[in-house]
Amino acid sequence: MHPAELAARASYGRLLSILAVRTHDLAGAEDALAEAFLAAVTRWSIDGVPRNPEAWLLTAARRRLIDADRRRRTREEKHVLLQLNDETVDRDLFGDERLRLLFVCAHPAIDVTARTPLMLQTVLGLDAARIASALRVAPKTMGQRLWRAKTKIRDARLSFDVAPEDLPERSFAVLEAIYAAYGSGWEDVTGRAAASRGLTDEAIWLARLTVRLLPEEPEARGLLALMLYAEARTRARRGDDGAYIPLTEQDPSRWDPHRIAEAEAILMEASRMGRIGPLQLEAAIQSAHLDARRSGSRDDRAVLMLYEALLRVAPTLGVRVAHAVALSNTEGPASGLDRLDAIASSISEDYQPYWSARAHLLERTGRREDARDAYDHAIGLAEEDGVRRWLLARRQALGRV
Amino acid sequence: MRYALLVYETEACVKARSDPEYQAAYQAYIKAIYEGGVAIGGSGLQDAATSATTFRLVGGERQIQDGPFADTKEQLAGFFLIDVPDLDKALEWAARCPSTARGGIVEVRLALEQPT
Numbered sequence: 001m002h003p004a005e006l007a008a009r010a011s012y013g014r015l016l017s018i019l020a021v022r023t024h025d026l027a028g029a030e031d032a033l034a035e036a037f038l039a040a041v042t043r044w045s046i047d048g049v050p051r052n053p054e055a056w057l058l059t060a061a062r063r064r065l066i067d068a069d070r071r072r073r074t075r076e077e078k079h080v081l082l083q084l085n086d087e088t089v090d091r092d093l094f095g096d097e098r099l100r101l102l103f104v105c106a107h108p109a110i111d112v113t114a115r116t117p118l119m120l121q122t123v124l125g126l127d128a129a130r131i132a133s134a135l136r137v138a139p140k141t142m143g144q145r146l147w148r149a150k151t152k153i154r155d156a157r158l159s160f161d162v163a164p165e166d167l168p169e170r171s172f173a174v175l176e177a178i179y180a181a182y183g184s185g186w187e188d189v190t191g192r193a194a195a196s197r198g199l200t201d202e203a204i205w206l207a208r209l210t211v212r213l214l215p216e217e218p219e220a221r222g223l224l225a226l227m228l229y230a231e232a233r234t235r236a237r238r239g240d241d242g243a244y245i246p247l248t249e250q251d252p253s254r255w256d257p258h259r260i261a262e263a264e265a266i267l268m269e270a271s272r273m274g275r276i277g278p279l280q281l282e283a284a285i286q287s288a289h290l291d292a293r294r295s296g297s298r299d300d301r302a303v304l305m306l307y308e309a310l311l312r313v314a315p316t317l318g319v320r321v322a323h324a325v326a327l328s329n330t331e332g333p334a335s336g337l338d339r340l341d342a343i344a345s346s347i348s349e350d351y352q353p354y355w356s357a358r359a360h361l362l363e364r365t366g367r368r369e370d371a372r373d374a375y376d377h378a379i380g381l382a383e384e385d386g387v388r389r390w391l392l393a394r395r396q397a398l399g400r401v
Numbered sequence: 402m403r404y405a406l407l408v409y410e411t412e413a414c415v416k417a418r419s420d421p422e423y424q425a426a427y428q429a430y431i432k433a434i435y436e437g438g439v440a441i442g443g444s445g446l447q448d449a450a451t452s453a454t455t456f457r458l459v460g461g462e463r464q465i466q467d468g469p470f471a472d473t474k475e476q477l478a479g480f481f482l483i484d485v486p487d488l489d490k491a492l493e494w495a496a497r498c499p500s501t502a503r504g505g506i507v508e509v510r511l512a513l514e515q516p517t
Contacts, residue, residue, distance in 0.1 A: 136496055138488050138509075349437050350493070379426060380433025385502035392425055 012125030
């Protein structure tokens, strides 16, 4: 890999944050940075790699920003950009600047659907086409969304800073956006090619960064632990033929013990801070499931309690469905079904996990015909072939009704 | 917004039409896409190699030929007309189409507005 490429990967977000924090012009900063990288490719091949590549890139990008700014602005306007020129590259400053970039990406004024892609593009420098495919959005739509978000940041001069009283809420928005990036890969875990693994690695990288930048926020650790638990099971989620294997049937020897150990340690650190939140609860549920599978003894009541706590703080559709299943494990399938029935059909209609859970519970109550219909619905909504085939097999096993 | 989902299939997909698992997957997909009121029309098509005939006028003269219009590796194998709020939703349904797991392609096309 070319040294400029290596530098790009490691420093993109840091450099962009420094460039954009004062100007509020993300698009302009991106252009300047892109030109600087391009210049580096040719320059470094001739002169060799500079001793401090980041400083070189920053200086080059700033020069371009200033040029572009001069062209744009009228003479009488004083501007902040010139001040940039005198700053030295302060390595200690980097972390803070990147945090501000994360916060502005998850700003309440930024459309929720733009937050995750904006973060991936500005902090990691991923290209829009890859982000669009991973998040299952048309590239043109994604381009427009990113453009609108950047225009908003610049024109409305959205603050890159966060008032202390807003910190918990804003941190949560950052973590939520990172989790959404992870979800894009978790749904699609065939893992045959790097591209089809979605953005799981990138999401974990961002979560690690957030833990470093927000050391006092236990939910950041909760998110990292949650993703590490999920990553630990990647290899076990598929048979050799690509068939989907649900958690309760996975072979624990295919789990990654290092990742699990890391997740346990991080979750422990989070819980010591004494401020529980939805992400820590989700991680704790993962931990309980893994434990049950390894020890062979399930504690359904403990899992249910975690879900009830989660339901109180984050009653999302996914949590409501999972809670119904957890309830059915202690109270029987009929009470789980009652909970599913209470979910409005307008929101459950095209949510595949809802129909899988419903089919499973109907099967357990002996309502085979209804179960078959629900399996059909789940199969029709499945995006991933392994999951589709698993559901087809379950439906087949019901036999003729 | 009305979109057409145009399903292009490879030879492998067309062969798989007799595979019970593929049939069951398609039945479930069709059921799901119609049940929620998403699909408002569409149909699967028979193998282009045996069922397609094309018509055109060349210099005012009729020309009728056996076979599909475009002789490509993938053939148009079926289509759905769906009514969804936006392209994101249309792509969601495209992603669920069982043909894609066997190398098929779904083209999502915005329909012309209906004359009022």
